[in-house]
Structures are given as structure tokens and as C-alpha cells.
Amino acid sequence: xxxxxxxxxxxxxxxxxxxxxxxxxQVLAGHTVxxxxxxxxxxxxxxxxxxxxxxxxxxxxxxxxxxxxVIGYLHTGIEKNTEYRTWTQGVTFLxxxxxxxxxxxxxxxCLGVExxxxxxxxxxxxxxxxxxxxxxRLSSHWVWLATGGMELGALTAMTNGFRARERxxxxxxxxxxxxxNHAYVRPGGxxxxxxAGYDEKIRDWVKEMRxxxxxLDKLLTGQTIWVNRLKDVGxxxxxxxxxxGITGPILRAAGLPWDLRKTQPYLGYxxxxxxxxxxxxGDSWSRYVVRVAEMWESLKIVEQVLDRLEPGPxxxxxxxxxxxxxxxxxxxxxxxxxxxxxHIMASSMESLIHHFKIVTEGFRVPPGQTYQAxxxxxxxxGAHVVSDGGTRPYRVHFREPSFINLQGTAAMSxxxxxxxxIASVASIDPVMGGCDR
Amino acid sequence: xxxxxERPVPDDAAPDQSAAEIERSTVDSSRGAMEPDAARLARxxxxxxxxxxxxxxxxxxxxxxxxxxxxxxxxxRPPWTAPAAERPYGSYFDDVVDALAxxxxxxxxxxxxxxxxxxxxxxxxxxxHLIGVMxxxxxxxxxxxxxxxxxxxxxxxxTSQRLHAVYHLTSMTYRRRIRVEVAVTAEDPHVxxxxxxxxxxxWQERExxxxxxxxxxxxxxxxxxxxxxxxxxxxxxxxxxxxxxxVQYKGATIPPPDERRYYx
Numbered sequence: 138x139x140x141x142x143x144x145x146x147x148x149x150x151x152x153x154x155x156x157x158x159x160x161x162x163q164v165l166a167g168h169t170v171x172x173x174x175x176x177x178x179x180x181x182x183x184x185x186x187x188x189x190x191x192x193x194x195x196x197x198x199x200x201x202x203x204x205x206x207v208i209g210y211l212h213t214g215i216e217k218n219t220e221y222r223t224w225t226q227g228v229t230f231l232x233x234x235x236x237x238x239x240x241x242x243x244x245x246x247c248l249g250v251e252x253x254x255x256x257x258x259x260x261x262x263x264x265x266x267x268x269x270x271x272x273x274r275l276s277s278h279w280v281w282l283a284t285g286g287m288e289l290g291a292l293t294a295m296t297n298g299f300r301a302r303e304r305x306x307x308x309x310x311x312x313x314x315x316x317x318n319h320a321y322v323r324p325g326g327x328x329x330x331x332x333a334g335y336d337e338k339i340r341d342w343v344k345e346m347r348x349x350x351x352x353l354d355k356l357l358t359g360q361t362i363w364v365n366r367l368k369d370v371g372x373x374x375x376x377x378x379x380x381x382g383i384t385g386p387i388l389r390a391a392g393l394p395w396d397l398r399k400t401q402p403y404l405g406y407x408x409x410x411x412x413x414x415x416x417x418x419g420d421s422w423s424r425y426v427v428r429v430a431e432m433w434e435s436l437k438i439v440e441q442v443l444d445r446l447e448p449g450p451x452x453x454x455x456x457x458x459x460x461x462x463x464x465x466x467x468x469x470x471x472x473x474x475x476x477x478x479x480h481i482m483a484s485s486m487e488s489l490i491h492h493f494k495i496v497t498e499g500f501r502v503p504p505g506q507t508y509q510a511x512x513x514x515x516x517x518x519g520a521h522v523v524s525d526g527g528t529r530p531y532r533v534h535f536r537e538p539s540f541i542n543l544q545g546t547a548a549m550s551x552x553x554x555x556x557x558x559i560a561s562v563a564s565i566d567p568v569m570g571g572c573d574r
Numbered sequence: 575x576x577x578x579x580e581r582p583v584p585d586d587a588a589p590d591q592s593a594a595e596i597e598r599s600t601v602d603s604s605r606g607a608m609e610p611d612a613a614r615l616a617r618x619x620x621x622x623x624x625x626x627x628x629x630x631x632x633x634x635x636x637x638x639x640x641x642x643x644x645x646x647x648x649x650x651r652p653p654w655t656a657p658a659a660e661r662p663y664g665s666y667f668d669d670v671v672d673a674l675a676x677x678x679x680x681x682x683x684x685x686x687x688x689x690x691x692x693x694x695x696x697x698x699x700x701x702x703h704l705i706g707v708m709x710x711x712x713x714x715x716x717x718x719x720x721x722x723x724x725x726x727x728x729x730x731x732x733t734s735q736r737l738h739a740v741y742h743l744t745s746m747t748y749r750r751r752i753r754v755e756v757a758v759t760a761e762d763p764h765v766x767x768x769x770x771x772x773x774x775x776x777w778q779e780r781e782x783x784x785x786x787x788x789x790x791x792x793x794x795x796x797x798x799x800x801x802x803x804x805x806x807x808x809x810x811x812x813x814x815x816x817x818x819x820x821v822q823y824k825g826a827t828i829p830p831p832d833e834r835r836y837y838x
Contacts, residue, residue, distance in 0.1 A: 209800040217810050221831035252692055379720050379746070382774025393746075400749055498837040504628055504654035505691050508742045508753060510723065521726050521740065525628045526654055528837045532810075536724035536742070544777055573800055 173198060177555070181210045185288045185559045188569035192546070192562070196555055204550045204558065206543055211573040219533045223499030224250055225460065227530055229320045234535060235571025236317060237280050240266070240273040241513040242571075243322035246533065248403065248509040249522035250324040253502045254458065261449040262326035263404045268339075268442040269312065269321065270511075271435040275346060276305035277514035278428050282353070285563035289366050294357060301349040308342055311335065314471035324500075326452035329464040329471075336443055343436050350432060357425075367422040371549035371561030374419050381548065382541045385516025386431065387565065389415045390423035397512040411437050421564035428566075458500050461492045499528040515539055515566055539565075539572040628654030629732030636835035651838075653733070659690035666750050667695040670717065677714035678706050696753040704756055705766050711743060711754070712771055719743035719752065722768065725778035727786035730757075731812035739765050739788050741775075758788065760811075767793040785810035 145154045180191035189210035195203035215234050219227040231246045232239040244266050251258060279302035286294025306316040312331055313321040321328050357363045373381075378388045388395055396413040398406040414430030416423035452459045465474035481489040504526040510519040519536030542565050549561040630653050634646035662668050667690055674697075675681040684703030689696040699707050711719045721744040728738045735757035744751050756765050767790035768775045779790040780799040787808035790796055798805060807814055816830035828834075 209798075209802070212800040214809065221816075221836075255692070380773045382722060382772070384721075395746060400746075401751075505656065506696075506728075506740075506753075507692055507694060508724065508751070510744075510751075517723060519724050519742065521724060521742065523728055525631075526651065527631070532726075532728045534724070534726035534728075536726075540777065540781075541774060544774060 174202075179558075181207070185562075187284060187288070187562055187567055190543070190562070190567060190569055190572075192558065194550075194555065194558065199554050199556075201550050201553055201555055201558060204547045206546045208540075208543065208569070209573055211569045213574065215574045216533050216535065219530050221529065223528055224324055224502055224530060225499060227533060228323055229318075231533070231535070232318050232320050233570065234574050235513070235515070235518075235537065235539065235568045237277045237568050238273055238513050238515070238518075238571075239317060239319050240269045240322060241511060241518050242535070243320065244270060244404075245509055245511045245513075245518050245520040245535075246522065247322050247324050248511070249507050249520045249533075250502060252507045252509060253505055253522060253524050254324070254500075255503070256325065256453055256455065256458065258326050258453050259450045260405075261330075261446065262451045262453075264442050264446055265327050265331060265451060266322055267404055267406070267409075268439060268446075269309075269327075271438045271442070272305055272308055272339075272342075274435045274514050275432050276302045276309075278432050279305065281428065281514075281563075281566040285566070286357075288559050288563045289363070291357065291360075291363060294353075294363075297349070297352065297356065301346065304342060304345055304349075308339060311338060314466050323452070323460060325455070325458045325460070326450070328460070329466075330451045331446075332466065336446075339439065339443060343439055346432070346436055350429065353429065364422065366557075366560055367420065367425055367564070368418075369420050369422075370553065370557045371421045371564050372419050373545055373549050377545070377548055381544050383516065383545050385513070385538055385542070386424050386427045387542060387545070388516070389413065390427045391419040392417045397510055397517060401510070403509070403511055409438050409441050411435075421560050424564040424566075456491065457495075461488070461495050501526060501528055502530075510536070513538055515568070515571075516542060535571075535574060537571045537574065539567040539569070540574075543567050543572060626653050626655050626733045627730050629730070631838055634838055636838075656687075656689045656691055656696070659688050663688065663690050663695065665693070665695075666748070667752075670695065670750065670752060671697075673714060673716040674707065674710055677717060678703075678710035680706060694751070694753060696755055698755050698757065701756045701758060701765050704754075705768065705771070707754065708741070708743075708768050708771050711752075717745065718747040719745045719750075721746055722772035722774050722778075723751070725768075725775050725782055727782040727788050727810070729786055729810065729812045735759050737763050737786055737788050739782060739790075741768070760787070763787055764789050764791050766791050767796075769793055784808070787811065 145152050175196045177194045177196055178191070179194060180186040181189040186192060191207035191210065193205040193207060194201055215230045218230050222230065227246060228243050231242045234242050279298045283295045283298025283302065286292070286298060309319060310316050312335065313319040313328070373383070373387065373391060375388065375391045375393045378384070378391050378393070384395065392415055394413045394415045397403070399413055411434045414427050414434065416426050462473040462477045464471055467475075481492050502524040504524050506521065506523040508519055508521045510517050512518075516538030517536065518538055521532070521534040521536070522530060523532040525531040545565060546562060549565070550558045553561070631651040632647070632649065634649050663671065671685075671688060678684065680703055684699055684707050685697050686700055687698040689698065697707070711717050722741060723744045724742040726740050728740060730736045730738060737758050737760055739756045739758075741754040742751065743754060758765055765788055767779055769779065769790075770792070776794070777799060779793055780796060782788050783790060783796050784798045784801050785808055797803065801809060816832055818830045818833075819828040820826075821828060
């Protein structure tokens with residue numbers, strides 16, 4: 138019994154097969170490699186393309202010679218929809234755009250509306266927004282790690298990442314009543330105050346996150362496969378980033394410490410003590426290093442917010458803008474608080490009328506336009522908000538970092554191996570819900 | 575998918591129609607009386623028409639013709655016009671405009687209007703000068719707007735140059751932001767592409783084309799990006815027909831969002 142691919146020989150231990158291979162030099166001798174051009178379609182339904190992203194790759198053997206990105210499979214018309222809802226209802230749509238960073242979407246839109254209104258929100262509302270955004274930054278980066286790890290075959294990174302992210306969602310649920318799609322940040326402040334016992338729970342969460350981050354460090358940072366899959370893969374430099382408009386961790390991993398929380402602060406970020414992590418390799422590994430370092434920094438900000446929180450209003454003191462009801466978490470979910478319902482139904486007709494008017498009619502925003510930008514987990518998230526003076530937005534445009542950053546796919550993948558395309562796209566961390574809106 | 579959704583017309587539309595006719599005739603008569611003085615004064619000189627952004631709005635409740643029960647049907651709100659700023663503009667805005675005038679010789683005719691509103695500077699630029707202005711803004715040492723943060727479209731339906739391409743530029747060197755705005759008509763929606771200056775504008779211009787039908791001349795591949803390739807029409811234009819929702823009860827239909835009653 139002989140096998141031409143596995144020659145065998147008899148030994149005292151029995152028959153030994155030799156599976157060395159290595160005859161490719163002979164097989165290919167006399168042939169020129171590189172005439173095999175293959176156009177490969179990846180996606181939109183593909184476990185490694187990070188959602189409904191479609192890549193059309195042109196391959197020469199295993200080398201990528203061209204890469205095109207096709208998007209739009211998750212377009213839901215969020216921007217158009219906001220034009221037919223009140224200013225407050227707009228939040229409900231926009232929170233679903235980039236579903237992994239809902240608080241950032243809500244906040245940047247509300248900052249735009251507040252700029253158009255020319256109002257200043259209470260200090261406590263600002264701090265709560267920062268608190269929720271920084272917790273959200275962790276949850277978003279955990280999902281990036283989990284999905285990115287899964288795409289590279291690191292399944293434990295996936296299970297650990299989603300486990301840690303679930304802890305973040307627990308905090309979201311505690312504060313807003315919902316794990317995702319919160320619509321918690323509203324024009325004028327936030328929907329409701331922090332619940333009783335928030336301080337202890339969030340501090341416990343911070344401890345837990347530090348443990349998870351240490352576990353992550355042990356699991357991945359020194360692991361040969363993880364390092365080799367990421368190092369020198371998907372390189373892009375500072376010039377390339379700026380030309381392509383790429384911001385966020387990718388730009389910082391290329392070496393430019395551009396973080397809007399520091400460079401053009403909003404909501405009082407300039408008063409917080411935190412670092413902007415950077416790295417100088419500009420490859421997928423640097424992005425991993427920068428994102429993990431950012432998670433540590435976000436925990437520092439969360440602790441500082443907890444130290445600073447003073448009792449006070451969480452919604453602007455202007456009944457013509459503020460949502461009239463105090464919301465509270467009842468046994469059947471979030472809704473108007475019992476005291477408020479009693480007040481408007483039993484004791485004050487004027488309050489009932491006011492409630493009805495402001496909820497159904499909404500408020501008017503003076504005409505004009507504004508552009509507000511904040512640092513989301515993926516880079517500069519901008520909201521171009523236009524008002525015509527009515528009760529509904531005239532136009533809301535989101536400058537989505539996922540949308541812009543995906544333009545870098547070709548620059549990162551061409552010339553590399555097809556397997557590295559996965560690592561590159563994972564390191565961009567695109568969220569298609571935000572990209573396609 | 576191929577054609578834009580048609581508005582469903584309810585079978586018993588006749589009574590509504592007549593109510594709408596009555597409403598429209600009253601509105602028209604009042605507009606005829608208004609037009610000569612107030613509206614024309616608001617517009618000012620002949621060349622100022624392009625500076626108008628909003629349209630005149632009448633009534634307070636719902637689309638015209640649906641029966642305004644608010645009691646404010648005679649209310650008229652003038653079109654919204656962003657006032658041209660006067661010097662000093664304040665903040666870093668004077669420096670930017672001065673430096674641009676030095677860097678780009680045609681600035682005086684390129685910039686049709688400078689608006690400073692809510693602490694943000696907007697330069698309204700004539701489209702034939704867009705590339706020159708953007709090149710100067712990007713390259714000049716005292717301007718250095720390296721990053722084109724965002725390109726978006728806005729449709730000011732009812733004005734003469736209704737389609738606006740809006741560019742938000744960021745100077746990472748000086749940490750400044752400005753807005754450059756170009757207005758074109760829907761009949762001639764051509765704007766030069768800035769992709770050669772800012773490669774990041776590639777997809778963003780495609781999106782503005784996809785949603786508003788603004789044609790960016792010189793773009794390497796101006797195709798739809800979010801909507802399917804064979805889609806008709808430009809969905810985010812304000813006159814794009816919106817679909818109603820048929821409900822399974824005696825042929826009833828939920829009207830499209832812009833025909834429902836709402837507060838203006």
C-alpha cells in the first residue's frame with residue numbers, strides 16, 4: 138500500500154509515513170506563477186466582514202491587488218426619518234444609527250440642537266452624558282475586540298469580550314432601562330436622573346473592568362498568533378489618514394494625538410485628567426494597543442465623574458424645552474412617574490395642557506445651521522443640524538466615522554495577503570448601522 | 575424598487591379635495607395682497623435671491639389644504655435668511671477671511687456671502703471658484719484646513735438655488751473649523767468635485783449625489799452609494815414623494831408623513 142503523497146517506511150515501531158511535502162518547487166518548475174487573477178466577492182453576508190459589508194477583492198494568488206468596498210445594505214433612511222418627527226423624537230432614530238455607540242449619537246445631535254437653541258444645560262446633565270459616553274466607549278471597544286478576535290480565530294477573545302460588554306450593558310440598563318437604543322440623552326439634558334445606588338454599582342463595575350482588562354492582557358498581548366496576525370498588517374500613515382479623513386484610534390495609532398476631547402473640548406472634557414494614547418506603528422497592532430489603552434483612560438474619566446457628581450437638575454430649567462414628565466422606572470418599564478401622572482390627571486389642568494402641547498407639538502428651534510463634532514469610539518462623529526424654525530429638524534446629517542474610515546480599506550489591504558484583509562477591516566472597527574444610517 | 579413609490583390616493587378623496595380647494599383659494603388671495611410690499615422687501619435687491627434659505631410658511635398646523643384647526647391659519651412666517659456678517663466677524667474668522675483674500679486673488683467675487691451664526695463661520699462660495707478657494711484653504715500656511723470633516727447636502731426647496739453642498743473643514747494645525755457652502759439650482763446641479771484635494775470627499779460626494787442629485791463634476795466614479803444602483807429619484811430631496819401605508823381595513827391608508835397633520 139503506497140501513497141504517492143506520503144511515502145512510508147517500515148521501522149521497529151511500525152510503519153511511519155512521511156508527510157513532509159515541500160515538493161512544490163518541482164511541481165511549479167517551468168511554470169510562471171502570477172497569471173491567476175481571481176475576483177473574489179466577500180459578503181454582504183459573511184461572518185468575517187463585520188456586519189453587512191461587502192468586499193470585492195481582486196487577487197493574484199493570495200495577494201490582494203485591488204479591493205473595493207460596497208456599502209448601503211443597512212441603509213434605513215434615519216436622516217430622512219428625523220425630518221418628519223419632532224426635535225426630541227429625533228434622538229430615538231439617531232440612537233439606532235451606530236448601535237454600538239448610542240450615547241455618542243444622542244449626545245452629538247443634542248449638542249447641535251442645544252447650539253441652535255442657544256441654551257446651556259445643567260452641570261449634572263453634562264457629567265451624566267460624559268459618564269455614559271465613557272462607559273459606552275468601553276462597551277464599544279469590547280465589541281470591537283470580541284468581533285475582531287472572532288474574525289481572526291481568537292474565540293476566547295470573543296467570549297471574554299462579549300462577557301465584559303454585557304457588564305457595560307448592565308450599567309446602561311440600570312441607568313436608562315434599556316440595554317441598547319436608549320434615547321436617554323435629550324435636547325436640554327438627559328431623560329432621567331441616575332438611579333439610587335448607582336455610585337456603588339458603577340464603582341464595582343470599574344473594578345470588574347480592570348480585572349477584565351488584565352485578563353485581556355494575559356490572554357492576547359503576548360500571544361504569538363495574535364501578535365503575528367496584527368503586526369505589520371493594514372498599515373496606514375498620518376498623511377494617508379488625513380487625506381482619507383480617517384480619525385479616531387486609527388489616526389492615533391499612526392502617531393497623531395488628535396482627540397477632540399483634548400483638541401476641541403466639549404461638555405467640559407478639558408477639566409478631566411486623562412491621557413490620549415498614541416502609538417507609532419500605524420498597523421493593526423497599534424490600533425489594538427491604542428484602543429486597549431483608551432479603555433483604561435475611560436475608566437479614569439468614569440471615576441472622576443463619580444467623584445464630581447453633585448445633586449442637581451438633569452434637565453434644563455425651561456418648561457418650553459424640557460420634557461415635562463419626570464420619567465421613572467416602574468414595574469412595567471420606563472414611563473412617566475406616578476407623581477407626575479397624578480399631578481396632571483388630578484390636580485392641574487394647565488399642567489395637562491402643557492404636557493400635551495410639548496409632547497405632541499414639541500418646541501421650535503430658531504432657524505440656522507450648526508456642526509458639532511465629538512470623539513466617538515471610532516473617530517470624529519459630526520452632526521450637521523439645520524433648522525428652518527419649525528418643530529421638526531429640517532435636515533440632520535451625520536458625519537459617521539465608520540462611513541469615512543471604511544474608505545481606508547483599499548489603502549490598508551492592497552498588496553497584502555487575503556487573510557490580512559480580515560485583520561485590516563476588523564481593525565477599522567466599522568459599524569454598518571452607523572455607516573449606512 | 576425601480577420607481578419612486580406613488581402616493582396612494584384614497585377613493586373618497588372628493589370631499590377632502592374641495593376643502594383643500596377652499597383653503598388654497600383663501601391662501602392665494604391673501605398671498606396676492608402680501609406679495610408686492612412685504613415679500614419683495616424681504617428679498618431686497620435682485621441678486622439677493624440666492625441668499626434666501628427658508629421658504630415662507632403659512633398657518634401653524636399641518637400641510638396646507640388639510641384643514642387647519644389651530645386657529646392660526648393666517649399666520650405667515652417670512653423666509654429664513656441668514657444675515658450677512660459685518661466686520662469684525664470676531665474670533666478667528668477675520669484672520670481666516672483675510673488670509674484667504676491674500677491666498678486666493680479672486681476671493682472678492684468668489685465669496686458671495688459671509689455668515690457668522692452661533693459662533694460658526696460660513697463662506698458662501700460661487701461654484702466656479704470652489705476649487706480655487708478650497709485649494710487655498712488647504713494649502714496656504716496661515717489657513718491649513720487639512721481635514722475635510724464632512725460633505726453634506728441640504729435641499730432648501732422653494733428657493734432659487736435650492737441645492738446646497740456644505741463642506742465642513744477642520745484645520746488641525748490651528749484647531750479651527752469653517753463651513754463652505756455652494757448653492758446650485760435643481761435644473762443645473764453641477765458642482766466641481768473636491769476629491770482631488772480631499773480624497774475623503776469621495777464617498778461623501780457620492781452620498782450627496784445619491785440623496786440630493788448634486789452632480790460633482792470630476793469625481794472619479796459618481797455612483798449611488800447607499801441606495802440600490804437602479805433607484806429612481808433622489809430620496810432626501812424635499813419634494814421626493816413619500817409613501818403612505820395601506821392598512822387592511824376597508825382600503826384605508828395612513829397618509830405619507832408630509833401630508834399628516836403636524837405643528838409647524
